[in-house]
Amino acid sequence: MKLSATVAAVLFAASALPAAAQVSDGKVKIGILNDQSGVYADFGGKWSVEAAKMAVEDFGGKVLDAPVEIVSADHQNKPDIASNIARQWYDTGQVDSIMELTTSSVALAVQGLSKEKKKIDIVTGAATTELTGKQCSPYGFHWVYDTxxxxxxxxxxxxxxxxxxxxxxxxxxxxxxxxxxxxxxxxxxxxxxxxxxxxxxxxxxxxxxxxxxxxxxxxxxxxxxxxxxxxxxxxxxxxxxxxxxxxxxxxxxxxxxxxxxxxxxxxxxxxxxxxxxxWDRDDDSRAFSQRFFDRTQRMPNMVHAGTYSAVTQYLKAIKAAGSDDTEKVAAKLHEMKVDDVFGRGASVGKNGRLIYDMxxxxxxxxxxxxxxxxxxxxxxxxxxxxxxxxxxxxxxxxxx
Missing domain, CATH: 3.40.50.2300 (Response regulator)
Structure with a gap:
């Protein structure tokens, strides 16, 4: 009887563990890697970081009861610098996903590394179709425009x-x-x-x-x-x-x-x-953009709004998967429709390309x-x- 009671207590304790137990390291960490000081600083830059933070706040700051954290860095439009930052983030920084990635050469380099590390990357700032072409990845997604x-x-x-x-x-x-x-x-x-x-x-x-x-x-x-x-x-x-x-x-x-x-x-x-x-497309875009303006003193472009959408959809996919496991989350990102202020009735193709109206x-x-x-x-x-x-x-x- 004593052994049975112990087993029962252990099973009860396991069932009572918070959902955060399904999240590696007890938190979800998203890296925004882009040009913050060079030719594309206004194109994405620190404004994309603000869009990512805004998405996390709107989501409630948590997913599966685990806190969500945004980190950022300037890749200076150099693939080697971007790759070194991404590798450090993945290996020792507990970063689960990297997003934005302005500059095609940078995006291709980081997507290749993410594929090797089995981590999700969502590109919102680069243009090359190679991201969803010959160099596509099961964990790579291209969210905004392309060439x-x-x-x-x-x-x-x-x-x-x-x-x-x-x-x-x-x-x-x-x-x-x-x-x-x-x-x-x-x-x-x-x-x-x-x-x-x-x-x-x-x-x-x-x-x-x-x-x-x-x-x-x-x-x-x-x-x-x-x-x-x-x-x-x-x-x-x-x-x-x-x-x-x-x-x-x-x-x-x-x-x-x-x-x-x-x-x-x-x-x-x-x-x-x-x-x-x-921003002035309809009532929803105006309401979203005004909130963005209130914190940045500028209206968002497609890269900023797209980064907000990508972060939000990633968190939705973790919630739907019940875990931040890369394979499970990638499957949900492919499976789930996107219907937000950025992409109306959009869907993700098998190659990771978000298909939405321009x-x-x-x-x-x-x-x-x-x-x-x-x-x-x-x-x-x-x-x-x-x-x-x-x-x-x-x-x-x-x-x-």
């Missing part, structure tokens, strides 16, 4: 509007190459042509020689296959050269609300661009803006199944 969606959105719209000859100013790294290739494929597929291209280094200051080549090409559209301050600087200098006044159009192939704000409507007016989120925007003229941060006209909605490569055609072995 194909930008090509379909911005490139497709301008060809239909008569912009059928292009010249590219391209950032000299994986993201720039991929974006130029995707837009070129789409432009030529629609009957357009490419007059030429020139590559520039990351964090370039002087675009005069590149812009003169673009101007002399006679192309109707100058495609800026770069991002962040590189795009902003190119647009400013294009204005000084009178390129738009001369009849050519500028297509900012990766430009967000943050960069438009920094540039100002006078310089940015008339730009065509594609984003996956706009929006073609035109930047307003100064006289068209009626309130602070009123920068965009939504020209068209690009359905998710058109914006993104079908998982079965992505080259990802997991989707075959």
């Amino acid at each position: 194909n969606a930008l090509a379909v959105g911005t490139g497709g719209a301008l060809v239909k509007q008569g912009g059928d000859t292009w010249f590219f100013l391209t950032a000299d790294y994986a993201f720039g190459y991929s974006l130029e290739a995707q837009v070129t494929k789409f432009v030529t597929g629609q009957g357009g042509s490419v007059a030429g291209s020139v590559r520039h280094p990351l964090s370039n200051a002087d675009y005069s020689s590149f812009l003169l080549q673009a101007q002399s090409s006679g192309a109707k559209v100058i495609g800026l296959a770069n991002a962040g301050l590189d795009t902003a600087n190119a647009i400013k200098q294009a204005s000084e050269f009178g390129i738009v006044e001369g009849g050519q159009r500028l297509a900012a192939l990766l430009f967000t609300l943050s960069e438009v704000h920094g540039l100002g409507l006078q310089a940015a007016q008339g730009l065509s661009l594609t984003e996956g989120f706009y 929006y073609l925007m035109e930047v307003k003229k100064p006289e068209e803006s009626t309130k602070p941060w009123d920068y965009y006209k939504v020209v068209a909605t690009v359905p998710g199944d058109q914006a993104y490569i079908k998982p079965s055609e992505s080259g990802c072995p997991l989707a075959q």
Whole structure:
């Protein structure tokens, strides 16, 4: 009888253990790894960290009774630095998942390491389709835009509007190459042509020689296959050269609300661009964005809103799985629908690509803006199944 009573007591104690026992290390730790001091600091940066913290707070600060912690670091747009930070986080920092990962070369490096370590990574700040293509991972997810969606959105719209000859100013790294290739494929597929291209280094200051080549090409559209301050600087200098006044159009192939704000409507007016989120889209987006503004003094772009969504969905997946075990959580992330302020009725493909609608925007003229941060006209909605490569055609072995 004494032994039976002891066994019963042990079983009762085990059944009474808190749900946090299903969470490794007694907590869930999420790392936001991005550029916080360089060319993409406004694109994601510390604002993505705030979006992640906001998601945790809105979730209640806990999942399965375990506290949720956000840590962050600046990878300086260098894959080796990013990999070293990620390895340290995984090996000794008790980090369960890494997110944001601005810069394609960084995202590919960290996704490869995450696959090796069997950890989940959710990319919200990088563009290359390789993340869900040949270099896909069972634990890797691509949550916001990619180069194909930008090509379909911005490139497709301008060809239909008569912009059928292009010249590219391209950032000299994986993201720039991929974006130029995707837009070129789409432009030529629609009957357009490419007059030429020139590559520039990351964090370039002087675009005069590149812009003169673009101007002399006679192309109707100058495609800026770069991002962040590189795009902003190119647009400013294009204005000084009178390129738009001369009849050519500028297509900012990766430009967000943050960069438009920094540039100002006078310089940015008339730009065509594609984003996956706009703060003034509807009542829900306005309410969310106002709360974000209250803590950051800026409206969110698609990277910020996407990071909020990714963190929230990750926590929902842990709750649904009843554990933070990587295999179980990854399965739930693939299985669960996404229906939040960022992604309406969205779903995750077998290759880890979140499939959701994108929006073609035109930047307003100064006289068209009626309130602070009123920068965009939504020209068209690009359905998710058109914006993104079908998982079965992505080259990802997991989707075959």
